[in-house]
Each structure stands twice: as structure tokens, then as C-alpha cells.
Amino acid sequence: KAGVTQTPRYLIKTRGQQVTLSCSPISGHRSVSWYQQTPGQGLQFLFEYFSETQRNKGNFPGRFSGRQFSNSRSEMNVSTLELGDSALYLCASSSGTVSSYEQYFGPGTRLTVT
Amino acid sequence: ILNVEQSPQSLHVQEGDSTNFTCSFPSSNFYALHWYRWETAKSPEALFVMTLNGDEKKKGRISATLNTKEGYSYLYIKGSQPEDSATYLCAPTRTSYGKLTFGQGTILTVHP
Numbered sequence: 001k002a003g004v005t006q007t008p009r010y011l012i013k014t015r016g017q018q019v020t021l022s023c024s025p026i027s028g029h030r031s032v033s034w035y036q037q038t039p040g041q042g043l044q045f046l047f048e049y050f051s052e053t054q055r056n057k058g059n060f061p062g063r064f065s066g067r068q069f070s071n072s073r074s075e076m077n078v079s080t081l082e083l084g085d086s087a088l089y090l091c092a093s094s095s096g097t098v099s100s101y102e103q104y105f106g107p108g109t110r111l112t113v114t
Numbered sequence: 115i116l117n118v119e120q121s122p123q124s125l126h127v128q129e130g131d132s133t134n135f136t137c138s139f140p141s142s143n144f145y146a147l148h149w150y151r152w153e154t155a156k157s158p159e160a161l162f163v164m165t166l167n168g169d170e171k172k173k174g175r176i177s178a179t180l181n182t183k184e185g186y187s188y189l190y191i192k193g194s195q196p197e198d199s200a201t202y203l204c205a206p207t208r209t210s211y212g213k214l215t216f217g218q219g220t221i222l223t224v225h226p
Contacts, residue, residue, distance in 0.1 A: 004157075033213070043158075043203065043216040056213040090157070099146045099207040102160035103214070 002027065004093050004106035012112045018079040021109045025072050025093030031055075032074040033103060034066060037088040046089075049074050078111075086113045116140060120204060120217035127194050128225050134190045135220040137204030141185035145207050148214055149178055149189055153200040161189075161202075194224040 005024045013019050025032050033056075034046040045058040049068035066076040072093075078085055088110050092103035119138045127133050137147070149161040162171040167182040175192045191198055201221050205214035 035216075042218045045213045045215065048213060055211060058213060092158075097211055099210050099212045099214075100163065100165070102148070102163055104160070105157035107157055 004091060004104050006089075006091055006106040006109050008109060009107065010110045010112075012114060013081050014114055015081055015083060017081050018077065019081060019111060020075055020077045021089055021091075021111075023074045023076075023091035023093075023106060025074070025091075026095075026104055029093035029095050029104070030072055031094040031096065031101075032068055032072065033092045033094070034074070034076050035090045035092065036060075037090060037108075038086075043090070046076065081113045083113050086111060116206060116208065116215040118204065118206060118215055118217035120202075120220050122220060123218065124221040124223070126223045126225065129194060129196060131194050131224075132190065132192045133194055133222065134188050135202060135222075137187045137189070137206075137217055139185050139187075139204075139206040141183060143208040144182045144185070145209050145212060147180055147187050148205045148207070149187070150203045150205070150216075151200045152203060152219070158203065189220075191222070194222070196224045196226050198222060199224045 007022045031050045033048040037043045048056040052068045063079045068074045088108045090108045092105045094101045094103045146165045150158040152158040162178050164180040169180040177190045180187045201219040203219045205216045
């Protein structure tokens, strides 16, 4: 069974631009969560999608948004990039509710904002 | 905001040593606790999901216990090996559909 895949793996953007990251979950998994990892803040929850609906949202500004497609693939978008958005963005898929089931993480997308 | 504390922040042990670290979280409205291992240049890997007070789970040389009444979980590694070197993260959740709130992690280094 293929694992969680994320594209692209690395990305360099300029302040003010926008970026879209993609995540393909494990086949059959309907839940996709997104996380931001920075050295200072650790691993922080962004949002979770289940069956195309956002089920949970973390404490991030509205510049961070996401969506999920009918095949469970998910995208997250960050508009008007700021230097502080430089981070590793991880997505994770789960076969059930995030609370009760293990999450399987992808390799991440390393975003650098200059 | 869920306050999750992990201690110690980092730990250096010799190969063969047994070690343990702690995850503390608010005991109110507890639903489940997750443990993950994150090795450098890899993705976080799920170790355990625990829900019941007194739960004990084991995977090879790694085991974990859970005390929901006092709000803590211990992770034990018996006979540490260099390949156990990683950051160990815990994440409690408050509801069946709740998000995971990760602690800052314990960085374990096992010296050969």
C-alpha cells in the first residue's frame, strides 16, 4: 500500500506570493490533516478534512486555507506569504477519526519564504 | 488551548540503557493520547494511541502507560539502541473528533 505523498517536496517563494501544497492520502483513508512545523513552535495543527468537509481548524490566520477533493486528495493554500510562514508542512491521513486512529504522515513540503 | 508538556526536553543515554520520559496534559475532558516517534529526515511514525486510564501498550522494546485522572503518560524504552534516537512526541485530544495538540517533544540520543 502506497504511503502518504506530498508535492512538491521543496519550494521557495517570495514574500507576498501565494502557494498551494498537495497531499495524497493512503488509499481508503478519508481524513487528511495538515500541520506546520517550525523550530520555535513545534508541530502545530492547521486543519483536518474528512469527506471534503473541514472538521477541525487550528489557530492560524485566514491566509491559510485548504480543501479536500472527492478522491480524498487535499490541498492547502497560503496567500500573501510572510517570512514567518517558512516551515515544514506535513500532512497526515487516517482511516477514521483523528482522535482515535493513528495518523500516517507524509514526507512534508519544505517551504522557504524569502 | 491545550497545554501539553514533555520532559525532559532532551536525553542522552548509552546503548543498552533503559530510559523513560513523561507527557503531561490537562486531565479534564480527556479523550485519547497519541505517541509518535520522529527520526531526522523521516516522517513522524505512530507508536501508540491510548484511551483508557491504566492503559499499557507495548511495541517491541517500547511501552507506554496512561493515567488520565492525573493527566500524564510515560513512554519507556528498554535496552536503548542507536536506532531509537529520535524525537518522541505526545499529543492528547479532548473529543472523539478533536485535533491533536503536540507537545514540544523529547529528543533522545542513544550513543553506541
